[in-house]
Amino acid sequence: xxxxxxxxxxxxxxxxxxxxxxxxxxxxxxxxxxxxxxxxxxxxxxxxxxxxxxxxxxxxxxxxxxxxxxxxxxxxxxxxxxxxxxxxxxxxxxxxxxxxxxxxxxxx
Numbered sequence: 001x002x003x004x005x006x007x008x009x010x011x012x013x014x015x016x017x018x019x020x021x022x023x024x025x026x027x028x029x030x031x032x033x034x035x036x037x038x039x040x041x042x043x044x045x046x047x048x049x050x051x052x053x054x055x056x057x058x059x060x061x062x063x064x065x066x067x068x069x070x071x072x073x074x075x076x077x078x079x080x081x082x083x084x085x086x087x088x089x090x091x092x093x094x095x096x097x098x099x100x101x102x103x104x105x106x107x108x
Contacts, residue, residue: 011054018061
């Protein structure tokens with residue numbers, strides 16, 4: 001039976017890199033995972049279930065990270081659109097904050 005410890009280690013290291021936000025390490029681990037997966041055949045059911053749980057855990061973390069990045073991009077777009085962004089007041093009502101309306105300027 002092939003040694004699946006390498007794949008399990010890669011999954012654990014991927015989890016740690018995701019938690020740390022270590023993107024360069026994730027790229028390295030991705031390459032290692034591809035190589036390791038190309039060389040596997042069959043394994044027992046218990047090991048397959050353990051590897052599946054770890055892969056699903058990592059998948060959930062990646063999906064959450066992607067969702068967070070999309071939310072941050074949307075929020076950044078809101079903040080920079082026309083110099084305005086929205087906040088909420090103490091009553092929970094949305095309010096637009098930003099540059100005052102530009103009217104004709106006058107000297108006094």
